[in-house]
Amino acid sequence: MVAAKAATGEATSGEINSWSLHRTSVETTAGAEAAAAASVTRGNQAQDGGEPRGNGALQTKASRTPKMAAPCGKPQDGSSAPGSVPEGTIHLYSMKYCPFTCRTRVILEAKEIKYETVNINLLNKPNWFFEKNPLGLVPVLENCQSQLIDESPITCEFLDKSYPARRFLPTDPYQKAKQKMLLELFNKIPWGVSAFIRLCVAVHSAMDFEGKDKLEEEFQAQLNNFEQELAGPKTRFFGGDSVTMIDYMLWPWFTLLEPFSLSKFLELTPGLRSWMQAMQQDPAVKATATDSKAYLGFFQLYTQGNLEACDYSL
Numbered sequence: 001m002v003a004a005k006a007a008t009g010e011a012t013s014g015e016i017n018s019w020s021l022h023r024t025s026v027e028t029t030a031g032a033e034a035a036a037a038a039s040v041t042r043g044n045q046a047q048d049g050g051e052p053r054g055n056g057a058l059q060t061k062a063s064r065t066p067k068m069a070a071p072c073g074k075p076q077d078g079s080s081a082p083g084s085v086p087e088g089t090i091h092l093y094s095m096k097y098c099p100f101t102c103r104t105r106v107i108l109e110a111k112e113i114k115y116e117t118v119n120i121n122l123l124n125k126p127n128w129f130f131e132k133n134p135l136g137l138v139p140v141l142e143n144c145q146s147q148l149i150d151e152s153p154i155t156c157e158f159l160d161k162s163y164p165a166r167r168f169l170p171t172d173p174y175q176k177a178k179q180k181m182l183l184e185l186f187n188k189i190p191w192g193v194s195a196f197i198r199l200c201v202a203v204h205s206a207m208d209f210e211g212k213d214k215l216e217e218e219f220q221a222q223l224n225n226f227e228q229e230l231a232g233p234k235t236r237f238f239g240g241d242s243v244t245m246i247d248y249m250l251w252p253w254f255t256l257l258e259p260f261s262l263s264k265f266l267e268l269t270p271g272l273r274s275w276m277q278a279m280q281q282d283p284a285v286k287a288t289a290t291d292s293k294a295y296l297g298f299f300q301l302y303t304q305g306n307l308e309a310c311d312y313s314l
């Protein structure tokens with residue numbers, strides 16, 4: 001029904017603008033363009049009481065129970081920015097499946113901060129989002145003073161300092177430096193951050209390709225390095241015997257092992273395995289967990305450039 005409506009071209013010119021932005025970064029297909037229109041139509045439908053989706057759909061998170069609501073009056077459509085941030089809350093510009101955003105979300109949850117999620121369709125970004133972050137990347141935080149903070153580790157440190165009731169970054173300068181060094185290591189190593197995702201996909205999807213054995217060896221070696229980080233001090237978590245910032249910074253990538261069927265690589269790293277089990281018990285981790293099936297559903301659409309991807313299972 002939605003696609004049929006989209007095919008009739010009922011989108012407004014503002015909505016079409018945001019498609020043009022999309023065209024600069026992602027190759028579209030006719031199917032994907034129809035999907036773009038579908039997402040726009042759904043945004044309009046949301047204003048009439050349907051479920052708000054990406055491109056500015058506001059999701060209020062006032063407690064641990066997720067709840068869809070429109071704190072600024074009504075859900076936003078693809079072309080208009082959400083209203084100003086009410087006092088006592090904070091906006092998180094997000095994409096459900098983004099591991100960087102997961103870092104920020106898990107800290108918001110762990111600190112029980114009241115926040116509102118603004119879902120951004122990263123394959124069909126609204127113009128106004130570039131005013132929040134000229135790079136067009138999520139996560140971005142916006143507080144009620146209209147201060148904008150991006151880059152996931154910076155958003156997390158900002159939250160840690162602004163809401164100090166429960167601190168996750170060590171106050172001891174050396175311990176803090178150690179956490180930052182470990183994060184840098186993670187960012188730099190071949191499987192760090194987005195390379196990690198590419199590697200997951202390569203190992204998962206290609207049955208056989210040149211260099212696969214070497215890739216798997218490298219992957220295992222890097223996991224072993226992180227195993228040593230735990231084995232050396234014999235602690236349960238990377239920063240000691242309770243969860244700290246570095247655990248939350250690394251966690252989102254480890255959650256990808258299951259959807260990409262890479263958990264077998266943990267057979268040789270018992271420390272990492274028990275770290276993962278301990279992390280899975282953490283209430284903030286539980287509150288932000290994404291179902292493996294949903295992740296793969298999103299990923300399949302995303303890699304096809306399907307503009308519905310970021311809305312998958314929202």
Ligand SMILES: N[C@@H](CCC(=O)N[C@@H](CS)C(=O)NCC(=O)O)C(=O)O
Binds near residue numbers: 098136152
């Ligand atoms: N270094 C940034 C990376 C953020 C990032 O790459 N986010 C991705 C989503 S997972 C994004 O916004 N991509 C949109 C794009 O590349 O256009 C951080 O740590 O926050």
